[in-house]
Every structure is written in structure tokens, then in C-alpha cells.
């Protein structure tokens with residue numbers, strides 16, 4: 307009995323000593339970092355590098371005969387076609403004609419789109435009557451309607467602008483309607499609790515609240531407008547980037563075709579950059 | 594101004610949310626409503642503020658509405674309800690813009706409420722730059738701007754951490770002493786109720802009915818000297834609420 311107790315005591319003593327000593331004995335092991343990954347870092351020098359590398363590869367491939375000239379003209383040839391176009395004075399005419407159609411069609415289409423989207427978002431009767439209509443017409447490729455537009459609005463600017471207008475209208479309607487739907491109900495209730503007028507609530511709470519969605523609608527409608535530009539200039543257009551591309555295509559002048567397509571792409575980039583600027587300026591309040 | 598509820602009952606579709614609620618809130622009094630979550634506190638407050646119509650019963654006000662009041666019944670919301678695209682100043686301006694107030698006077702009102710809520714330095718800030726406590730201060734400043742006769746506060750401090758809550762609670766007491774508004778203050782925090790309420794209305798779980806009305810006769814500004822009594826009141830309230838809270842909790846987990 308006695309021995310057992312003393313044995314136990316000794317054990318405890320040893321344990322106590324050990325635990326006192328322990329900090330010195332322990333090995334320090336650093337904690338391995340495992341929180342990395344899944345973070346997208348901005349790499350501003352990569353995009354130009356990719357573009358340059360691709361074009362350089364293409365140029366070298368074309369010159370060495372690795373890429374047949376029949377399949378794809380060299381970038382330098384496309385550039386030459388562009389320079390020729392600029393020298394001939396036609397470049398300005400093409401760009402002017404296209405910009406005019408784009409700006410008029412897209413502006414009217416988008417403004418009408420915001421108006422209709424707001425109406426559908428705000429009034430039950432508009433929702434019930436217009437929303438099914440919009441949903442039914444939205445998926446129709448507007449190119450298919452081009453002949454009809456020609457009959458309705460004439461072969462001149464009318465049908466071209468109508469195509470672009472129609473194409474930009476629907477995505478903006480859907481985006482604005484969704485934006486109105488998503489405005490924080492509590493903010494609207496707050497407005498009501500302070501007795502703000504209906505008009506004030508729409509203008510100061512619902513419209514700014516729907517603005518992010520409206521701007522992304524604009525982004526989509528702008529690219530659709532550029533896509534439709536080529537289609538709209540298919541019939542009876544003397545000038546326009548789309549017309550230039552189509553003529554080049556039908557003549558198999560691939561260098562001009564590439565030059566025209568590059569112009570469209572740059573146009574798209576500029577529009578996207580402008581909308582990005584607008585978003586930055588108008589949506590500074592977002593975190 | 595006094596507010597009276599007479600036999601209020603409310604249903605959402607077929608869900609009974611409130612039942613047979615009657616009480617009055619006297620001039621200059623803060624009535625706290627406590628009850629388990631989902632028992633209809635927010636609904637009751639919305640009914641009192643005219644944002645919802647009760648299925649049965651009636652709410653009315655009596656007494657004189659001060660003539661300088663722009664919006665007699667004014668809400669303060671749990672989620673602050675600030676417009677994120679407007680600065681602090683513009684958020685307050687929002688509730689004045691629909692009224693024929695000269696611009697100079699509007700600016701004066703804004704400056705005055707910002708000073709009263711210690712926000713003068715943050716006039717131009719956007720809500721995203723402010724902490725939760727600051728945001729709720731802005732919402733309180735906005736409420737003060739319309740000179741309310743009656744404030745309806747729906748868990749105004751529930752989204753804040755406990756230190757901020759403590760600070761804002763004493764600010765509210767100071768404010769009440771100066772402005773002497775009448776208020777209905779919804780909370781699920783018993784400590785807030787015993788610190789701020791002249792009268793505490795305890796609701797049962799859904800459908801919410803009045804379980805008891807507890808009056809705390811100690812003046813608000815002296816309550817910090819009577820912590821023992823407050824602790825006792827809080828215990829009484831908790832005893833009233835514990836079973837309800839437990840049952841409400843169970844109910845939610847097997848909700849239909």
C-alpha cells in the first residue's frame with residue numbers, strides 16, 4: 307500500500323517536472339501556409355504580351371509559308387489593306403456611316419429599353435401585358451427580321467437603324483426589369499415610411515438601385531449592336547465597316563476582311579472601355 | 594401624441610401572426626416590445642407605423658401632433674436602410690426634399706442633426722465607408738431631421754457589436770432626454786429593454802399575444818445607478834420568456 311502510494315507520487319512528480327521542462331525540449335514547427343490559391347491577381351503586362359506573341363507567331367508563320375496565304379493573310383498584309391483604306395479616304399466614310407447607325411440605333415433602343423423595363427418592373431398591368439411579349443420576341447434572331455424591316459422602313463438608313471435598335475432594346479428591357487426587381491425592398495419601405503412621393507421613390511431609390519443592372523444591360527446591348535451592324539449593312543449599304551467586310555468577303559480579299567474584322571473588334575473594345583468608365587463613375591458607391 | 598392599439602390581430606395568408614394586442618403608449622414614453630424571434634414584433638411595428646394594415650383591430654393616435662413635425666411617425670430600421678449611393682448628408686436630405694423647405698433651412702436642419710448625433714465630420718462620407726454604429730447614427734440623424742413625434746425603432750442595435758451597442762444606447766438615452774420623443778422600441782435583447790424601456794411589453798411566441806406588461810419606474814437617466822434592480826427586472830423578463838423562446842426555437846426547426 308505504502309509503496310504503491312509513493313510510486314504514484316513519484317510518477318506525478320516526474321510528470322510535473324516533465325511538464326515544466328517541456329517548453330525547452332519541444333521542437334518549434336512553423337505552421338504551414340495553406341490559405342493560398344483561388345485568388346485572381348491583376349497582371350497588366352500579360353494581355354499585351356499575349357496579343358504581341360500571337361501576332362508575331364502569325365506573321366512569322368505566314369512569311370515562312372507555314373501558314374498558307376490562301377488560308378490566312380499575314381497581319382502585315384491586313385495592316386497594309388488598312389493603310390490603303392485610310393489613304394483612299396474611304397476609311398472615314400465607312401467608320402462614319404457605321405458609327406451613325408450604331409449610335410442612333412443603340413441609343414434609342416437602350417433608352418426605350420430602360421423605359422419599358424422600368425414600366426414592366428413598376429406596374430402590374432405593364433408586367434402582365436408586356437413581359438410575355440418581350441419574352442416571346444427576345445429570342446428571335448433580329449437578322450431574320452431584316453427583310454421585314456426593309457419593307458417597313460425602306461432600304462436606306464431606316465431598316466439598318468431599326469435592326470440595331472430592335473436588337474439593343476430587348477436585352478436592356480430584361481436587364482432593367484431585373485434591376486428594378488432586385489432593388490432592396492427595405493429601401494423602398496424606408497422611402498414610404500418617410501412619406502416620399504411615388505415619383506421620388508422611383509427616381510431616387512428604384513432607378514439608382516437598378517442602375518448596376520441597367521449598365522450591364524447596356525454592355526450586352528452594345529455588343530449585340532455591333533454584331534447586328536454587319537447584318538444590317540448586308541442589304542443596300544454603300545459605306546460602313548460591315549459593308550466593307552462583306553464586300554471583302556465576297557471578293558475573297560482576306561486581307562481587307564481581317565482589317566475590317568479588326569476594326570469591329572477595336573470598336574467593341576472601345577465601347578466596352580467606355581461603359582467600364584461609366585460604371586466606375588456612376589457606381590462608385592458600391593463596395 | 595399618444596398611440597393606441599385596440600385588439601390588433603394579423604394574418605399572413607392563413608398564418609396567424611398577431612392576436613388580441615391592446616396597449617397604449619403615452620406621450621414621452623418609450624415602450625419596448627420583446628418576444629422570441631418570429632413572433633410578429635416587426636409586423637406589429639409596421640402596423641403601428643402605417644406600413645401594413647392589420648387584419649383586425651385598430652390603431653390610432655390621439656393628442657396633439659406638434660406643428661413643426663414633418664413626419665410624425667418615423668422609423669429606424671435594423672438594417673439602417675441608407676441609400677448606398679448617397680452621402681451621409683444626402684441621405685438625410687432625401688427625407689426633406691419632398692417638403693417645401695427652403696434650401697438654406699434644409700442645410701441648417703442637416704447640420705443640426707449631424708451635430709446632435711456627433712456625425713459632423715462625416716457629412717460627405719458614403720455609407721460603405723462607415724462602421725455599423727456610424728450607419729445607425731446616420732439613420733437616427735435622418736429620423737431626427739423630420740422632427741418625429743413618435744419613433745418606431747425595429748431592433749436598431751441588433752446588427753451592432755456589444756461595445757457599439759453600449760455606446761449607442763447611452764446616446765439614445767441622452768437624445769431622449771433632450772428631444773423627449775415618444776417611442777416604440779422593438780428588441781430581442783432584454784438588457785436593451787430594461788435600460789431603455791419605461792414599459793416593456795412581453796409577447797408570446799407566434800401568434801404573438803401580450804404575456805405581460807412590465808413597468809420600470811426608474812427614470813432612464815438614473816438607471817445606471819440601479820443595476821441591481823435592472824438585473825432583477827431582466828431576470829423576471831427572462832423567466833417569462835424562456836419557455837416561449839425555447840418553444841419558438843423548436844417551432845422554427847420543424848417549420849412548415
Ligand SMILES: Nc1ncnc2c1ncn2[C@@H]1O[C@H](COP(=O)(O)OP(=O)(O)O)[C@@H](O)[C@H]1O
Nearest residue numbers: 605610628629630631632633634635636637799
Ligand atoms: N410579408 C410577409 N408575408 C408572409 N409572412 C410574413 C411576412 N412578414 C413576416 N411574415 C411572417 O410573420 C411572422 C412574424 O414575422 P416578424 O414580424 O418579422 O417577426 P419578428 O420581427 O418578431 O421576428 C414570421 O413567421 C414571418 O415568417
Ligand SMILES: [Mg+2]
Nearest residue numbers: 634635636748
Ligand atoms: Mg423583426
